[in-house]
Amino acid sequence: MPQLNPNPWFFIMLTSWLTFSLIIQPKLLSFVSMNPPSSKPPITPSTTPWTWPWT
Template identity: 35%
Template sequence: MPQLNPGPWYLTMVAAWTIILLSTPTLMKIKTPHQPKLTKNGAQKPTWTWPWS
């Protein structure tokens, strides 16, 4: 079985990681338009009703 030349594959991997690492801070700056808000008396969990229990 022939061996693959690691040169182009290594360059592709390094280029992909460079793009990912450089774009991460830019993507983290994006704010979603609907941020969750707390109610007046704090975060309340809804009560669950399970019909089979």
């Protein structure tokens, strides 16, 4: 069964994984996030109840 032969596919998988891990991932992680998380507490808006004219 040729599907079980890991000879060509294991090398391709290993090469692509190492390429991603060693080259692409550090380049992607070096970008600064445009919207960094902040430590400010969330602001809850103050709401007033609606007065219905027919009640």
